[in-house]
Amino acid sequence: MGNCVVLKNVSFRRDGRLIFDDISLNIPKGKVTSILGPSGTGKTTLLGLITGQLKPDSGEVLVNNLSVPDLSRQALFELRKKMSLLFQSGALFTDMTVFENVAFALREHTQLPEHMIRDLVLLRLENVGLRGAGQLMPSQLSGGMARRVALARSIILDPDLIMYDEPFTGQDPVSKGILVKLIRALNKNLSLTSVLVSHDVEEALSISDHVYVLSHGQVIASGTPEALRENTGSELQQFLFGLPDGPVSFHFPAKPLSEEVLA
């Protein structure tokens, strides 16, 4: 099948802080790949590198064999028509209805007649179970509904690659269940390549074909969900089973308490 996204020896710094230290990973085509890791490990930054919003300090970022950092602005915008990103906040356009939000990319990139745009939008809204909510404004939606609208919007152009940035954060169990089902179903039905960035371990492992775990700017483990569950690495175990202390310290680096308080 080949790889849709390839990162080779990528290093990236932000404000002097090393976010990625020479990491390499491959996202296979047609599969659901999860990137897991504690908060602040740069999972969203990784998506920024894949979409070309950020440039690595060194290394290669390839999407469909194109080197993303080297693309011209125009070529990058062309490439982005084949990829989409579901933002953590949904990032819906607040002055447009649900219908107009989903129709946005079609209106911008195609010359389709209005009746065809209507049909396509309704089909996508049907996919996410919100065909009846087309005339609502984003402010009238619950968090879960907003994320489903954003999902409908992100698949309207039938992308090759879809990335989900923390899709389960802040969702109730029912919404989480719906999203898990939708991500898996869309990946299968639309032959997508999906990249799921999350720290919701159980949900992510339940739908992934392959998993990478990041910590301290490195890939600390990778493999199938089953292989990761059997891995005995202490840092991985701490993350997978939610242990409060371990290699990832509970405390942010600071001077000893006695030195700071009693001095």
Next chain:
Amino acid sequence: MKPSKLMVHHYIINGVRRIGMNALDICATFGRAGWFLVQSLNWGKGFKAPLSRLVYQVYNLGVLSLPIILVSGLFVGMVLALQGYHILVDYGSQEAVGQMVALSILREFGPVVSALLFAGRAGSALTAEIGLMKATEQLSAMEIMGVDPFKRIMSPRLWGGIICLPLLNLMFCVLGIYGGALVAVDMLGIYEGSYWANMQGSVEFYGDIVKGVIKSVVFAVVVTWIAIFQGWNALPTSMGISRATTQTVVQASLAVLGLDFVLTAVMLGGF
């Protein structure tokens, strides 16, 4: 305690370093703002969709600014006529009040006050709108969908501002001159014929009206440019947006007043 020689050297070097860093920062900001302007002026391909966005911005920035511009124009004209009458009456030249009102408004008050009001009403709204779009990741979402925010968001707003402000300036002038007539003719009893005839005799189409509109076009570019750049450049936090909105009003107002002096000097042949 007397500071040692070493400490004095340290303070001086730190001071020079800070000045240098600030100067570099200012140069970098000007560079980014210049590049931002070039990209925002690009209309993009096609005509129909960009035109409908432009029409919406003309409504948003122009039509919705009409109340404040018209009311201000009327009152500025009324005050000018009142003040002018009380100065001119000492010299027995009160009949020249129409001429004074028209020239002051067409040359200075119209372009400058309408630009200041535009910066306060429309400029601040533009900054807040774009800043909030940035904070809620709407601009990023657009970029990820392969839609260029410069063409979709910035360009219609910039061109909308450039079209609206000169028109608002003309409306400000018309209401100002009419307000002057209300006070001078109806309140102070100046002969209506001399109010309008003196004005007609002294106002030149190119020298006064066209030059006023040219000033207004320059102010429109500068005010709208500052407003959209501040929105684009705002930190995506509530404090960041609040600061950017304030910066827009302050920088745009100072730029208008400073540029007004330069343009007036150039137009009068002072340089």
